[in-house]
Amino acid sequence: MPTLTVVVCRVCARVRSIWVDGCFDMMHYGHANALRQAKEMGDYLVVGVHSDAEILKNKGPTVMKEEERYAAVEACKWVDEVVRDAPYVTSLEYLDRYNCDFCVHGDDITTAADGSDCYQEVKDAGRYRECKRTQGVSTTELVGRMLLMTRDHHNRTSSTSTTTPIAGSGTKTSVSHFLPTSKRIVQFSDGREPKPTDKVVYVDGAFDLFHYGHIEFLKRAKELGDYLLVGVHDDATINRIKGSNYPLMNLHERVLSVLACRYVDEVIIGAPYSVTQDVLEKVAAVSIVGHGAAPAIPDVDGRDPYELPKKLGIYQQITHDGGSMHTREIIRRIIEHRQLYEDRQARKEAKARLEAEAERAEKERRKQADQV
Template sequence: MVDSKVDLKNLSESRIYVDGVFDLIHWGHLNALRQSYELGGKLVIGIISDEETRRAKGICPIYTQEERAEIVMGCKWVDEVMVGVPYDVTLDFLLNTAKCDYVAHGDDIAIGTSGKDCYLEPKNAGLMIHFKRSYGVSTSTTLSRLIESLEFERFYHLANENHQAVSSDFDKALKKNEHELLTEGLTDVESARQLGERHVSYPRCRLSLNLLSKFLSNKDRPGQGKVVYVDGSFDLFHNGHVRFLKAARALGDYLIVGIYDDQTVRTIKGSPFPFTNMLDRCLIVSAMKYTDDVILGAPYKITKDFVKIYGIDIVAVGKYSDSRLIHVKSNPLEVVENMGILRFVDSGSKTTSMEIIKRVSDRIVHIRDNVTDRCRRESIHYKAYE
């Protein structure tokens, strides 16, 4: 939805400003960037500062503003990133600081630190563009799952005193994890009970192939160039993932990213992983500028046949990982190591998913109370669209 005062013909020559916190990045964030990019022109992204976020939402982000900026800059639809911007977008900031012609935002209302619409001035000036908000995904829902897992001590079997993954009864744990896949997050509510149905207590991804196709790269494989392959869960996507993809892509001419399916992640890491499902993770990885192709349901153990089928020349592995979480003792890289195509890359980032989980754990009480309130407000908002 475009304001009637916006000149559609000039959008391709304009600078369009989009801002946000972009914490615990999810496909909804990236879909907003995609839609803004398709308006035409240069896409300038403002990363709201840690302090402004605390003032507006009552809580500091899990990722620092620099980490959030690095992730967003890795998105293939982004031209520029501004770090540490204010929550409220004034006309002076839009035109003179960001030097942009228009501001774009989802079709939901955004309340700023003043308690008013944070885009009020650009709206009144006819410089506001709305795109469709992505429903069924939010930072709050991911945080809710993290908090639930921490409070119910579902990480108890992940590490011992030597920081090695352990499980006294892995088969039993795996069966429990598979059962949780079917029941986790489901609660009876009166209306659903009367219909004999189950009700999902938090929004889930409802992914269409049409949306997926808009995220995928159309780049053809190089005729003589080197094909690089990496794999992983890419759960709780962070700046370390972005740096790793960038470093791996630099090894060749075409980067294929293999993403483990949900059951594989649960098998190798245990419950409560993964926190985001495979399709969600696929969209995030596909939106990165370094990704040329994605393989869904990639095998944990790479075989010679797999290498041959996909024409892989190099298999890249990061120096830092959550390897201490892995239950499976076999070496999944044994074959490619023997083939002489394994390369270790140092992305320069020591960030791992477990570090992100620890950040949540260290502030769990404050985060829980804040997220509970945000989820309640989001639930009310979603119901308005039913």
């Protein structure tokens, strides 16, 4: 697994350092948005990631393995430093150890196994800040999509969530209706144009349930040049090519996940499945077109989607360490241990109710304190 190395002089100038911690299981654009908001509150972002053992004790089994979760956080472009095996309950001792001024967390309550607020100590010390939680996505909700394996997530025309029971469990999981905005895309995008001297590399794909394999692929692709342009195919194209219930995440969800990756410079939203002359010329002058080691699925007309770049002599195969990780593997983990994750969903739902009650009580306490 790669280790993130960031060199920053925190002696020459006063740097405002921020602490964020979490599980970051199946890291998605909601996690990335929280890290983006936290980074805006300071200069240097330190992110603590809990171990599998800590999460199992306090929350339940993870979908992604420990090293996969570490790698996912390290690849986020707003993160400066990652602390592995961070404690589940946030302490002042850890904030001080990493020279962090305060801790940032979403505007929801997180509790430990004993029901206590994980952030009570830093809250009492006045070293706690909140960022806005991204609505419409969570690891629990994504697991729910895989358990249901429904096509409903392809049709998000309503602003009202649909709640569907998971067969045999009595648990309910909601299908999110993510509402994309141009503002969110801009927030995630660097907007950097390639320099005339830059060697532009183009890769494309679904990037569904963005994971370690995607990260390693994009990292290797970026090493081939100076500017990485990524094409993300739309939902209908992926469903037509892959069939079944793919993709699990819709186009804009997948675009945001790709944009949050530190190796990516720009994204073509809804890129054509087969690489065209427009793809090679209209956004930037592409020098290399890359694809993973696995054979490409033919386009609907039976043709090789990389026929043009191969003919032009600019096609290159990309091999990487994360080749064994793919979206189907994540789904396999969920389906193989279905009962385990259905039980987890039920516990999460019960815990969410308790946390919501605690949050209401906390707001009432603050309201009463303000009136004194």
